[in-house]
Amino acid sequence: MELLAFGDTGWGDELFRATLMTIAVSITAMIIGFLFALIFTPLKLSKNKFLNFIANSYTTIIRGVPELLVIYLFFFGGTGAVMFVASIFGYNEYIEINAFITGAFAIGIISGAYSTEVFRGAIQSIDKGQFEAANVLGLNKFGKFFKIIFPQTLRLAIPNLSNVWQITLKDTSLISVTGLVEIMRQSYIAAGSTRDPLFFYSFAAVLYLLLTFVSMKLINRLEVKYSRGY
């Protein structure tokens, strides 16, 4: 237990901060994922073959390639890409991008591919009559989407989005390879310096379980809220 003490003698405060970091990265990645889904879901549903192709390539590639490989691409490639852009503007010094931003972006792109599929499925399973009814009511495009389609999409999407959240949360453990101090990285450091890997990795597992458990409870509440009337 003294291993977990707060302050200089234990790892309690470090692990607490690391847990907050995991939460922060997960939420940021989830939001980035939503932004990607916002772009790619309409492309997936579009009647244009070329736009379809782009969106399908995105979801297929990301869901068919290991997360770790994507993270390595961003970790090693991100700096290069930023420096290339900077060199166009005449800046030739070494630039190091923040591990948080690289990590959140890499996980966000992965999370976005899953979210896109979830939203596509949800929109497609909405009854055609709802679209027609919205037309009959004379709503414009925005009214139709935000007042009629989107609320129903949310109800259908929340259970699957909670899976995406779980995947995203667990994927953030992979960012530890880039050196961002989240739960996994902090446990690695603590395990190395105390030579007690069994304890610290098991504790990390408990922290992740706690995070998934609490977030599940919160999402269940949302689910209830959005399915009132059913």
Add this chain to the structure above:
Amino acid sequence: MDLELMINSFPKLLNAAVITLKLLSVSLIIGLFIGLFFAILRLNKNIFINRFAYGYSYVFRGTPLLVQIFIIYFGLGQIEYLRSTVLWVILKEPYWCAIIAFALNTGAYTSEILRSAFQTIKPGIIEAGKSLGISSKVIFYKIQIPIAIRQSLPAYGNEIILMMKGTSLASTVTIMDLTGVAKYIISTTFKPIEVFIVAGGIYLFMTFIIHNVIKFLEKKYSFN
């Protein structure tokens, strides 16, 4: 774009893909047995057995695979007692540690897939078997299991693909699988995009094959 690097690294990555496939197939086979075992426990009416099986799948599905590998590879070696047993022959090898972690992980997901497949079997089918005078053991092996396997094929296909991606984590415990070799080439040449295209292409190809095999099996075993 460095085409020469892409061509040169292709055979190396292809060799590494063989290791990925080995890891995948061995852990899937062990995981399938674990999954079936725990799915049967889940159907048990004894609340302790039931809870135990649920706890297993909850813990392995609720924690990242990376943590599981690290606990088994770094953690278990710390227990002095284990080092003196026969188990140590297996546990000191990163290859087997990775396989144990993968098998336990996929076993947890498989048990959930099989459980829900068992539960969706219509009671009428089992009753039909009973009324024909078939013993409940034979009903289980000859009726329930085949139907459950058919029911769970689509979900299990997804699990195979997820597991294939999961094997990339073996590279974190020094195994040179496809991701491990890709990372090595990236970190020595600093050409991440080229290597990503080749390695990612190989992964996508494997995904494509698995996807189509499952589709074929689904068709073959469909009811009508």
